[in-house]
Amino acid sequence: MIQRFIELGQGYSDLYELLEIGKNNRHRVARLLALHTTLNDKQVTSLVVVMHPTTEGEFQALYICREGIPNPQTTPNKRYELFEGLAKELDKSIIELEIKPSTLFAELDLYYQHLIGILRMNKYLPPMKTGF
Template sequence: MNTQRFIELGEGLGDIFELCELIRTNTGRLHRAFIFTTGDGGVLSPAAAFDPAGEGNYMPIYICREGIRGGGGESARITRFREAAAAAGATPVTVEVRRSTDFSDRDQYYRHITGILRLNHLIPPLG
């Protein structure tokens, strides 16, 4: 059974650096990189899912939730994230999601995203 859980890093520039460093130091475990977008030019959330460590069944998905404004040109933070993913051999998948403020709590928000990722076979199903 695979358990996927989101781990929030924060919304600032330093948090993007941390996410990029996680990708660089765990290149062999990187399952997939994502850029979640609200689709309305609103906000972007870069994220990276890693395969379970060792014999574990826990798949962490690190995310910088809604910390980057969309619209206009690509921000330097998204460019850095794309570069880190490319260096690990991955191209981030853009996935349109609803804003976290559309949900009564973050747990519901992350269940929403997890459902979208499973439905599109971007992360493994439960079981």
């Protein structure tokens, strides 16, 4: 199975695309995530829409708006409220996790591999399949 983060941006106007992806693919949405972190002394959140894997090719997309939305626990904001509205519309709960910021990783790919490992370990993503 291939699991890949697809970054849409940092949650400004691209947040609306993330919401549309969730609404228009409601039958494929597996989970909604809010990943909280501290970036440059600011409390920020990444919002993620996790899709069910495709039948053919077993590709699982994780659409993300990375580290651009104020953490709603410290700064209530309209962008997070829109994401909560999506969760209500899809009858899904938002899974919240505290994570390390992407700036601690030498490459963005390493950061995303780290997140996939965390999500697999917590059983929010299916394990990697082996073909042996």
